Amino acid sequence: MPLKKLSEADFAVLRGPLESGRQSPNSLAFTLVLCVIFQPLLFFLVYVVAADSSNFPFINNIYYIHLIITISLVVLSAIFSIKTLYKKYQKIQYLLVILGSQNIGGISFYLMALFFIGQNVDSESSLLTLAYITLLFGLLNFVVTCMRFYILLKSGAYRKESKRDKLRSKLELDIKSYMPIIITASIGLVFVLQFLVRTFGLADIETTIMMIFCFSLFYTMLFVLPEQLVILYCKYRFESFNFNKNGKLKPMDRERA
Numbered sequence: 023m024p025l026k027k028l029s030e031a032d033f034a035v036l037r038g039p040l041e042s043g044r045q046s047p048n049s050l051a052f053t054l055v056l057c058v059i060f061q062p063l064l065f066f067l068v069y070v071v072a073a074d075s076s077n078f079p080f081i082n083n084i085y086y087i088h089l090i091i092t093i094s095l096v097v098l099s100a101i102f103s104i105k106t107l108y109k110k111y112q113k114i115q116y117l118l119v120i121l122g123s124q125n126i127g128g129i130s131f132y133l134m135a136l137f138f139i140g141q142n143v144d145s146e147s148s149l150l151t152l153a154y155i156t157l158l159f160g161l162l163n164f165v166v167t168c169m170r171f172y173i174l175l176k177s178g179a180y181r182k183e184s185k186r187d188k189l190r191s192k193l194e195l196d197i198k199s200y201m202p203i204i205i206t207a208s209i210g211l212v213f214v215l216q217f218l219v220r221t222f223g224l225a226d227i228e229t230t231i232m233m234i235f236c237f238s239l240f241y242t243m244l245f246v247l248p249e250q251l252v253i254l255y256c257k258y259r260f261e262s263f264n265f266n267k268n269g270k271l272k273p274m275d276r277e278r279a
Contacts, residue, residue: 025255028175030274033256035180036249037263040271045253047108047265050119054103057122058096064130065092068137078140078149084133095122112264113257120250128243132156135236156237164244171248 039045065088073081099118102108108115136156140149174180256263262274 024172025175025252030260030262031181032175032178033180033252033260033263034182034274036253036256037271037274039253040263040265045116046269046271047112047115048269050115051103051105051108053119054099054108054115054122057099057119057126058103060126061092061096061099061122061130064126064134065089068130068134072134072137072141074141076137076140077144077146078137079146081137081140088129088133092125095125109265109267109269113254116254116257120247120254123250124243124247128240131236132240135233135240138232138236156240160241160244163241164247167245168248171252175252 043049068088069085073085095118099122102111102115102118136149136153139152143149253263260274261272263272265271
């Protein structure tokens with residue numbers, strides 16, 4: 023695995039959310055509570071509102087699979103929001119936060135967009151083509167983001183250095199490294215919208231705005247997924263990405279010395 027070639031120092035900047043407390047076990051427990059609330063709510067909106075009278079194929083199969091996933095995540099989120107458990111199983115807690123957030127912001131809104139379109143379209147083949155196209159661009163977005171992330175890690179962009187080097191790295195991150203993702207996502211979104219308008223006649227402003235919002239959120243969640251997975255990887259590989267019994271972040275190896 024390429025990441026094994028990298029040292030603990032190469033991931034140091036990723037400890038930022040942990041050091042600030044935004045991703046401490048207590049904060050993640052609150053996030054899991056929100057997941058317990060919002061996952062059933064989004065599920066209701068997807069299948070009672072969006073899927074109503076929708077002609078999208080395999081809705082029943084999608085419904086049962088998504089139902090099992092959502093119920094499982096809600097139950098596990100409730101369990102690992104309990105202090106005695108999440109302090110002991112921090113890695114599982116973080117994994118559940120990833121899965122819950124992706125289910126809410128990614129999967130649910132993506133399915134909502136497809137089902138809403140299916141309310142006005144009878145052609146199952148066209149709807150499946152739309153699903154394949156949007157998933158393809160989602161996969162491209164994820165792959166490009168992963169490649170960018172690995173290149174930055176390998177080049178030392180996530181090492182803790184001087185303030186000047188940090189500023190320079192941040193500027194490079196904002197201007198250069200995000201360009202491939204921005205270009206890929208923009209092309210994908212434009213292509214999807216053109217497909218919607220030409221194939222389904224969805225040209226009214228309200229529908230277009232809703233589709234842009236749903237698909238953009240789906241692609242955004244895929245964009246942040248690699249960083250979430252890398253932090254989860256670091257929690258398994260390095261003790262410094264976990265908290266001690268007193269709720270304090272454990273130091274890095276060089277900080278212990």
